[in-house]
Amino acid sequence: xxxxxxxxxxxxxxxxxxxxxxxxxxxxxxxxxxxxxxxxxxxxxxxxxxxxxxxxxxxxxxxxxxxxxxxxxxxxxxxxxxxxxxxxxxxxxxxxxxxxxxxxxxxxxxxxxxxxxxxxxxxxxxxxxxxxxxxxxxxxxxxxxxxxxxxxxxxxxxxxxxxxxxxxxxxxxxxxxxxxxxxxxxxxxxxxxxxxxxxxxxxxxxxxxxxxxxxxxxxxxxxxxxxxxxxxxxxxxxxxxxxxxxxxxxxxxxxxxxxxxx
Numbered sequence: 001x002x003x004x005x006x007x008x009x010x011x012x013x014x015x016x017x018x019x020x021x022x023x024x025x026x027x028x029x030x031x032x033x034x035x036x037x038x039x040x041x042x043x044x045x046x047x048x049x050x051x052x053x054x055x056x057x058x059x060x061x062x063x064x065x066x067x068x069x070x071x072x073x074x075x076x077x078x079x080x081x082x083x084x085x086x087x088x089x090x091x092x093x094x095x096x097x098x099x100x101x102x103x104x105x106x107x108x109x110x111x112x113x114x115x116x117x118x119x120x121x122x123x124x125x126x127x128x129x130x131x132x133x134x135x136x137x138x139x140x141x142x143x144x145x146x147x148x149x150x151x152x153x154x155x156x157x158x159x160x161x162x163x164x165x166x167x168x169x170x171x172x173x174x175x176x177x178x179x180x181x182x183x184x185x186x187x188x189x190x191x192x193x194x195x196x197x198x199x200x201x202x203x204x205x206x207x208x209x210x211x212x213x214x215x216x217x218x219x220x221x222x223x224x225x226x227x228x229x230x231x232x233x234x235x236x237x238x239x240x241x242x243x244x245x246x247x248x249x250x251x252x253x254x255x256x257x258x259x260x261x262x
Contacts, residue, residue: 007196061090099226118145141179147261
């Protein structure tokens with residue numbers, strides 16, 4: 001019961017010691033700016049590391065080769081094998097660093113979005129892959145493709161990497177079958193690249209587009225596990241999406257969405 005002349009407490013006023021009070025959050029613009037700054041710092045770090053480590057690796061590979069050459073008549077079989085392993089490991093690490101370097105450059109590359117004819121981009125990509133097709137029996141099924149809104153270089157590069165992937169994993173087939181076609185959504189184009197290759201186990205699909213992730217350890221399928229990471233980064237930067245479906249030893253289908261041309 002309130003006494004006359006006594007002010008009633010403001011029920012809307014929060015107790016400063018109330019532990020349930022929601023703490024104030026920094027403005028969303030500040031969070032976005034901090035996140036962007038952190039991403040740029042990480043990209044700069046990966047670029048610097050991959051660039052600066054290349055020279056020491058070249059030295060390791062070169063001196064291992066020189067030792068093997070100069071001591072050829074003095075080395076036992078085990079020692080020769082050790083030097084060979086050192087050289088091979090240095091070359092493999094150099095390839096991985098080259099991948100990190102190219103990925104970092106891709107993240108820093110300026111985006112030039114314009115109207116892109118996918119038919120022309122596909123022709124250019126396939127022209128770059130002629131060496132991979134030599135001596136192969138390939139059954140192509142390519143439908144006319146629409147225009148999209150995208151960066152021309154990135155789209156051609158993404159197509160080249162996806163088709164190269166299909167060519168690599170159909171290598172064990174007497175006749176490779178690769179189909180490329182597109183369908184239209186409300187505001188995007190859905191591109192499909194299908195093959196009859198070795199496929200993969202869908203339980204590992206989350207690893208497919210990660211850096212240095214390889215789902216096939218078979219030495220006949222060379223690679224560093226960075227190609228599809230490039231594809232994912234390039235498509236995401238266009239405002240699109242990329243995913244895949246497959247069955248082990250029954251082929252794979254890669255899906256790419258891109259904004260429709262305005």
